[in-house]
Amino acid sequence: MNIIHIKAIAKKEFYHLIRDFRSLYLAFIIPILLILIFGYALSLDVDNVKTVVVDYDKTELSRDFIRTLDASSYFNVIQHLSNTAAVTGYLDQGRTTMAIIIPPDWTRNIKADRETPLQVLLDGSDPNFAGISRGYITAFVERYNLDRLIDFLSRHGKEKINPPVEARIRVWFNEDLESRNFIVPGIIAIIIMIVGAMLTSLIIAREYENGTMETILSLPIRAGEFLTGKAIPYFLIGIADVLVAVFMGQALFGIVMRSNFWLMVLASSLYLLVALSLGLLISIVTKSQLVANILAVLITYLPSLLLSDFVFPVVNMPTVLQLITYVVPATYFIDILNGLYLRNLGLINLWTSYLILALMFMVLSVTNLVLMKREGM
Amino acid sequence: MIRSGSEAIYVEDLKKRFGRFVAVDKITFSVKRGEIFGFLGPNGAGKSTTIRMLCGIITPTSGYGRVAGHDIFSDAEEIKHSIGYMSQKFSLYEDMTPFENIRFYLGIYNVPFKQWEDRIEWVLDMTRLQDVRYRITRELPPGWRQRLALGCALLHRPEILFLDEPTSGVDPITRQNFWEFINHLAQDGMTVFVTTHYMDEARNCQKIIMINEGRIVATGSPSEIICTMFPERPDADLNDVFIHLMSRKER
Numbered sequence: 001m002n003i004i005h006i007k008a009i010a011k012k013e014f015y016h017l018i019r020d021f022r023s024l025y026l027a028f029i030i031p032i033l034l035i036l037i038f039g040y041a042l043s044l045d046v047d048n049v050k051t052v053v054v055d056y057d058k059t060e061l062s063r064d065f066i067r068t069l070d071a072s073s074y075f076n077v078i079q080h081l082s083n084t085a086a087v088t089g090y091l092d093q094g095r096t097t098m099a100i101i102i103p104p105d106w107t108r109n110i111k112a113d114r115e116t117p118l119q120v121l122l123d124g125s126d127p128n129f130a131g132i133s134r135g136y137i138t139a140f141v142e143r144y145n146l147d148r149l150i151d152f153l154s155r156h157g158k159e160k161i162n163p164p165v166e167a168r169i170r171v172w173f174n175e176d177l178e179s180r181n182f183i184v185p186g187i188i189a190i191i192i193m194i195v196g197a198m199l200t201s202l203i204i205a206r207e208y209e210n211g212t213m214e215t216i217l218s219l220p221i222r223a224g225e226f227l228t229g230k231a232i233p234y235f236l237i238g239i240a241d242v243l244v245a246v247f248m249g250q251a252l253f254g255i256v257m258r259s260n261f262w263l264m265v266l267a268s269s270l271y272l273l274v275a276l277s278l279g280l281l282i283s284i285v286t287k288s289q290l291v292a293n294i295l296a297v298l299i300t301y302l303p304s305l306l307l308s309d310f311v312f313p314v315v316n317m318p319t320v321l322q323l324i325t326y327v328v329p330a331t332y333f334i335d336i337l338n339g340l341y342l343r344n345l346g347l348i349n350l351w352t353s354y355l356i357l358a359l360m361f362m363v364l365s366v367t368n369l370v371l372m373k374r375e376g377m
Numbered sequence: 378m379i380r381s382g383s384e385a386i387y388v389e390d391l392k393k394r395f396g397r398f399v400a401v402d403k404i405t406f407s408v409k410r411g412e413i414f415g416f417l418g419p420n421g422a423g424k425s426t427t428i429r430m431l432c433g434i435i436t437p438t439s440g441y442g443r444v445a446g447h448d449i450f451s452d453a454e455e456i457k458h459s460i461g462y463m464s465q466k467f468s469l470y471e472d473m474t475p476f477e478n479i480r481f482y483l484g485i486y487n488v489p490f491k492q493w494e495d496r497i498e499w500v501l502d503m504t505r506l507q508d509v510r511y512r513i514t515r516e517l518p519p520g521w522r523q524r525l526a527l528g529c530a531l532l533h534r535p536e537i538l539f540l541d542e543p544t545s546g547v548d549p550i551t552r553q554n555f556w557e558f559i560n561h562l563a564q565d566g567m568t569v570f571v572t573t574h575y576m577d578e579a580r581n582c583q584k585i586i587m588i589n590e591g592r593i594v595a596t597g598s599p600s601e602i603i604c605t606m607f608p609e610r611p612d613a614d615l616n617d618v619f620i621h622l623m624s625r626k627e628r
Contacts, residue, residue, distance in 0.1 A: 004484050008481050008484025008485050009481075012473065012477075014474065015477060018471070020511075075540075141514075210471070211464065211466035212468040212469070212470060214466070214468055215462065215464060216467075218464075218539075220485065220487075221485060236486070314426045
């Protein structure tokens with residue numbers, strides 16, 4: 001390995017990068033856009049569920065029920081409707097997620113201790129959202145019943161009553177259950193794949209397409225020098241993007257990394273190296289920028305997004321897909337980042353994931369070297 | 378018989394097989410130092426495969442060969458240091474300036490940093506590219522790009538210059554200037570190994586080998602080859618020989 005050779009190749013690669021609009025866009029604009037889009041728009045949290053109400057009862061008690069509902073931060077009563085037919089229109093057009101219909105004689109039934117149904121309609125076209133809304137309204141009604149019970153008992157002389165079982169819930173690692181806290185590590189994984197694998201998948205294919213590979217092969221360059229020199233500019237950009245993502249996560253969303261900063265840098269570097277070697281491998285094998293780009297999306301970007309426990313929980317996947325997740329590098333990187341970001345873990349708990357990433361990098365590098373040597377380097 | 382010595386290139390029974398296909402079938406020839414050596418043949422005859430073996434890009438299947446004194450089986454790295462190679466596509470980095478291209482080659486050829494400035498001036502003067510040194514190469518006319526590619530291949534003062542169809546896609550005047558330049562280099566002692574399609578250009582070579590389907594079909598100086606082929610036709614030229622030899626093979 002000759003340092004001057006590596007420097008010459010890295011410099012050349014840097015010129016290609018800064019003179020190609022598409023590469024620059026992928027390297028700098030896309031990462032920032034991703035952080036903003038994922039951070040602001042893709043909030044998986046549910047609050048202020050849009051609700052319409054039909055009140056056939058029209059009593060003090062039913063109006064009070066609706067007021068309490070609206071006052072809660074989970075629900076937002078957007079419209080009072082006069083009949084059930086109008087509700088259908090709202091649900092059909094997706095203008096509301098939930099409809100609550102208070103039947104006639106509701107108050108009278110409560111006062112008479114009879115069964116008192118309350119009709120709740122939910123838009124199930126987004127099952128996740130509907131499920132969470134159902135949980136909210138169930139909890140809300142139970143709370144309301146409890147309040148009524150305590151009210152009843154106190155009126156009959158029993159001043160104090162405690163419910164037998166009360167769950168005291170405390171959430172660890174992500175106290176507010178904010179999905180953003182979970183999203184930032186995922187975005188970093190995606191950004192590294194884009195910069196690392198998608199950009200580098202083009203750079204050897206480009207030499208083949210332009211015919212410059214023929215010249216490169218005739219020059220006294222070793223395969224290791226060639227691959228290292230090519231990867232260096234992308235490695236630096238990748239690390240810069242990671243730091244930008246960490247900084248933006250903190251500045252815009254207040255997501256603070258609790259564990260050691262250098263452990264995060266080490267993990268990002270390892271994962272970036274895996275991404276870079278994967279991109280180079282695709283580039284060497286395909287020798288075509290178009291095919292390389294499609295392959296890079298298919299085998300690096302999409303698995304990182306879909307099979308890494310970032311958006312879709314791996315435990316819910318069929319066994320075959322679960323097995324595939326074991327070879328997706330992002331799985332291990334996101335595991336490390338969640339450990340560092342949310343759980344404040346250290347190397348003692350996370351070393352296996354570090355080791356697996358390092359092994360992946362080594363296997364890919366050796367493959368690349370062998371392939372390059374076979375090409376005549 | 379295994380020889381080495383005064384020849385710049387010497388190959389014996391050189392063979393390259395890709396699977397079942399024999400691209401180059403036991404060819405033997407030598408190139409003297411300071412010679413302009415023409416390697417002629419139709420597309421797919423084995424020209425590129427031969428040049429790639431001689432440049433240390435691919436390893437031959439069998440045979441023996443030395444280029445600039447280095448074994449083509451074991452010393453590919455040394456060969457690459459002693460030769461300059463220009464392919465038919467003038468494969469430069471077109472998004473870089475001549476200046477940046479030259480600096481890239483200087484780094485790769487291990488030219489000591491102290492000599493860089495001198496070499497850069499030398500090559501820019503020689504190729505008459507001083508005025509466009511900071512222009513993007515893509516914007517330069519093909520003839521200028523060809524000169525730059527050639528200049529880059531000469532930066533480390535190689536013993537042997539390999540030119541793979543160096544004049545494809547440039548106009549006749551540029552081609553003539555190019556050959557004057559090549560002659561000049563050969564007079565200074567450089568060995569030039571060139572493949573070409575243009576038979577009128579082949580007359581610039583001191584020695585020629587014609588190859589078809591991986592085998593040598595004619596060898597000698599241009600006039601020798603013509604005389605051997607058509608002893609009774611004084612008006613015949615290399616074109617006639619080429620067409621005669623290649624069509625005969627295709628039957």
